[in-house]
Amino acid sequence: MAVVTGNSIISPSLLTNRVTQFGLRSEVSGAKVVPGRAIRSGGKVKGKVRVVVKAAVQIGGLEQLKKAKEELGFDAVSEGELREKGFLGMRKTKLVCTIGPACCSLEDLEKLALGGMNVARLNMCHNTRDWHLDVIKKIKKLNEEKGFCVSIMIDTEGSQIQLLDHGAPSSVKVEEGSIWLFTAQKLEGYPPFTVQASYDGFSEGIEVGDVLVIDGGMASFEVIEKAGNDLCCRCTDSGLFLPRAKFSFWRDGKLVAMNSELPTLSKKDWADIEFGVSEGVDFIALSFVNDADSVRQLKNYLYMRSSRSTRVLAKIESLESLQKLEEIIEACDGIMVARGDLGVEIPYEQIPTVQEEITRVCRELNKPVIVASQLLESMVEYPTPTRAEVADVSEAVRQYADALMLSGESAIGPYGHKALSVLQMASSRMELWSREENRQSILHKRPLGESLPDRIAEQICNCAVEMANNLGVDAIFVYTKHGQMATLLSRNRPYPPIFAFTSDKGTRMALNLQWGVIPVLVDDEMEANITMTMELIKRKGMLKPGDVVMVVSDLASTHINYSAFQSIQVKTVV
Numbered sequence: 001m002a003v004v005t006g007n008s009i010i011s012p013s014l015l016t017n018r019v020t021q022f023g024l025r026s027e028v029s030g031a032k033v034v035p036g037r038a039i040r041s042g043g044k045v046k047g048k049v050r051v052v053v054k055a056a057v058q059i060g061g062l063e064q065l066k067k068a069k070e071e072l073g074f075d076a077v078s079e080g081e082l083r084e085k086g087f088l089g090m091r092k093t094k095l096v097c098t099i100g101p102a103c104c105s106l107e108d109l110e111k112l113a114l115g116g117m118n119v120a121r122l123n124m125c126h127n128t129r130d131w132h133l134d135v136i137k138k139i140k141k142l143n144e145e146k147g148f149c150v151s152i153m154i155d156t157e158g159s160q161i162q163l164l165d166h167g168a169p170s171s172v173k174v175e176e177g178s179i180w181l182f183t184a185q186k187l188e189g190y191p192p193f194t195v196q197a198s199y200d201g202f203s204e205g206i207e208v209g210d211v212l213v214i215d216g217g218m219a220s221f222e223v224i225e226k227a228g229n230d231l232c233c234r235c236t237d238s239g240l241f242l243p244r245a246k247f248s249f250w251r252d253g254k255l256v257a258m259n260s261e262l263p264t265l266s267k268k269d270w271a272d273i274e275f276g277v278s279e280g281v282d283f284i285a286l287s288f289v290n291d292a293d294s295v296r297q298l299k300n301y302l303y304m305r306s307s308r309s310t311r312v313l314a315k316i317e318s319l320e321s322l323q324k325l326e327e328i329i330e331a332c333d334g335i336m337v338a339r340g341d342l343g344v345e346i347p348y349e350q351i352p353t354v355q356e357e358i359t360r361v362c363r364e365l366n367k368p369v370i371v372a373s374q375l376l377e378s379m380v381e382y383p384t385p386t387r388a389e390v391a392d393v394s395e396a397v398r399q400y401a402d403a404l405m406l407s408g409e410s411a412i413g414p415y416g417h418k419a420l421s422v423l424q425m426a427s428s429r430m431e432l433w434s435r436e437e438n439r440q441s442i443l444h445k446r447p448l449g450e451s452l453p454d455r456i457a458e459q460i461c462n463c464a465v466e467m468a469n470n471l472g473v474d475a476i477f478v479y480t481k482h483g484q485m486a487t488l489l490s491r492n493r494p495y496p497p498i499f500a501f502t503s504d505k506g507t508r509m510a511l512n513l514q515w516g517v518i519p520v521l522v523d524d525e526m527e528a529n530i531t532m533t534m535e536l537i538k539r540k541g542m543l544k545p546g547d548v549v550m551v552v553s554d555l556a557s558t559h560i561n562y563s564a565f566q567s568i569q570v571k572t573v574v
């Protein structure tokens with residue numbers, strides 16, 4: 001059994017359990033060989049499949065082992081974490097950092113990588129393409145030269161047209177009762193109490209009596225007069241006007257839908273996507289997705305560009321996207337709960353429940369989900385978070401979100417590295433609590449697969465996790481080409497970490513966003529060789545005699561006449 005040391009605290013009850021279980025430990029190895037046995041599903045015989053135990057492949061010579069060892073792509077940070085904290089102490093929740101001027105030097109990026117950044121996000125709303133290219137190159141250099149495994153995400157600007165500007169470089173106070181003119185006309189300078197809207201049709205369909213809300217509640221106005229496209233408004237709720245503020249209109253407590261003819265993907269977005277594809281980014285996050293069509297359009301484009309390893313994430317940040325949530329989740333490779341803009345479109349008191357719902361549906365449909373925006377907002381200015389922010393972070397972890405994201409905290413704040421460590425500590429703590437409370441059972445396991453092999457993979461992963469938890473194994477090893485088995489295991493949120501061995505670089509980078517998965521690159525020959533993989537990890541001192549590893553596999557085999565092996569084995573390291 002791995003020794004859990006340092007910061008990772010293991011509960012006495014869990015520890016006792018594990019000790020008793022392993023007092024009588026025996027090697028449970030492989031499934032029973034039942035040739036030609038029919039697999040039943042839902043009471044019906046669906047097809048004939050053979051369940052076969054894969055014979056452990058003999059370890060090759062020392063030379064082969066040495067060569068393979070060099071090629072075992074274990075990232076430096078996971079390796080360090082495993083050595084320091086043991087298997088159970090490894091953090092499961094993934095961390096995304098927005099890269100901005102405050103953290104774009106090689107040294108700062110290295111610090112973030114060491115601090116646990118799994119994915120670097122580049123927000124294409126800001127700065128130049130050359131600036132972003134420079135960051136991409138630095139991250140790739142760090143990955144190559146320092147053994148990190150940081151994935152890269154670009155986040156599109158989107159057709160975000162609902163913007164207002166008052167012309168001042170910083171915020172302007174808005175007093176209750178003051179009268180303001182909102183206009184799309186080009187202004188020569190900004191007269192006092194005048195605000196410029198970013199497009200002509202900003203007041204289309206708006207009536208006297210409607211309520212204009214700035215940035216989801218920074219200040220509110222009532223429309224008292226409409227002349228052409230211009231609106232004259234009285235402040236009904238005083239507050240602040242920030243530069244480039246977002247706005248929404250409300251009537252009888254409901255959002256007035258703005259009839260934007262603009263596509264989700266603007267010309268600039270396509271150019272940014274082209275840039276991202278040619279620079280080989282791992283994720284493209286689509287802003288202001290309203291339905292599944294834009295996601296499919298981008299996925300088709302990536303397919304045509306033979307860039308299938310680029311994953312498409314849909315940002316949920318509009319009312320429309322909430323109404324079409326399931327079809328969007330089904331179409332994309334992952335979701336971001338973009339709470340910043342979402343809070344402009346729906347009343348902010350609804351954000352917590354909407355976040356929980358999105359997170360739950362994502363897990364049911366087996367897509368990774370990132371909870372984003374304002375997690376540690378006060379740390380843009382201060383070196384410590386508010387207690388409420390820590391509670392918010394912990395709640396997202398308790399909900400089993402795959403990943404948490406920093407925005408301004410890392411992009412412009414002087415305490416980005418500290419903010420990352422707050423996420424790291426708060427998530428490790430909540431994960432431990434969740435494990436002790438055994439919250440896994442809550443997931444309603446909606447069946448996903450349609451083909452028999454897919455259904456088998458799903459069942460194997462569900463059962464494997466239950467078994468792994470009951471046996472108290474130290475780690476789950478999974479061999480996966482496209483990552484599907486790894487995600488199916490992750491969906492069950494097991495206690496032990498999932499080491500996903502893959503020979504596909506794109507799969508490795510994509511799995512960086514997946515809860516509890518540590519992707520490890522192996523070469524093709526190693527792929528199916530469980531014994532050799534374990535031997536290599538043992539030689540690195542990361543597996544010790546007595547450790548118990550569950551091995552889940554669905555690899556195609558050339559040895560025997562079956563298209564795929566799908567098996568669970570439990571091995572004790574000797």
Ligand SMILES: Nc1ncnc2c1ncn2[C@@H]1O[C@H](COP(=O)(O)OP(=O)(O)O)[C@@H](O)[C@H]1O
Nearest residue numbers: 098099100101123125126127340407408411412
């Ligand atoms: N690449 C960048 N260059 C300059 N500033 C950036 C960059 N990325 C982010 N920022 C700054 O960090 C803040 C927070 O980032 P983010 O949440 O991604 O953007 P936004 O606030 O526009 O939604 C932005 O408002 C912006 O001031």
Ligand SMILES: C=C(OP(=O)(O)O)C(=O)O
Nearest residue numbers: 317338339340341372373
């Ligand atoms: C993440 C978000 O998107 P952006 O930062 O691009 O506005 C958000 O709105 O919460």
Ligand SMILES: [K+]
Nearest residue numbers: 125155156157
């Ligand atoms: K964006």
Ligand SMILES: [Mg+2]
Nearest residue numbers: 317338340341
């Ligand atoms: Mg947004």
